[in-house]
Amino acid sequence: MDARLLDVLIGVTGFVVLVILLAVLPLVISAGPAYLIAIILFILFLSGAGYMVNEKIT
Template sequence: MDARLLDVLIGVTGFAILVVCLAILPMVIPATGAAYIIAIVIFILFLSGAGYMVNEKIV
């Protein structure tokens, strides 16, 4: 698969995960700011893991 297309797919998937987490986590976790911080951490971990896996496949 083309690396540029793979990057776009990862970006769109990451954005979708972020939006879903931002919509659902505040309903599940009653603490005001903790749900948003957890959503951002999940987003960062997803992008980091995806970037690492893509980097391994390209090299």
């Protein structure tokens, strides 16, 4: 798969994950920590996806 297309797919998927986390986590725990956890999980998702893409390309 083309690396540019893979980057776009990861970005869109990451955005969808972020929106879902922002919608669901405040229902489970209080709003302040929920938003912080959502952002941290989003960063971890993008970092992991980027690492996997770099491993597959090289």
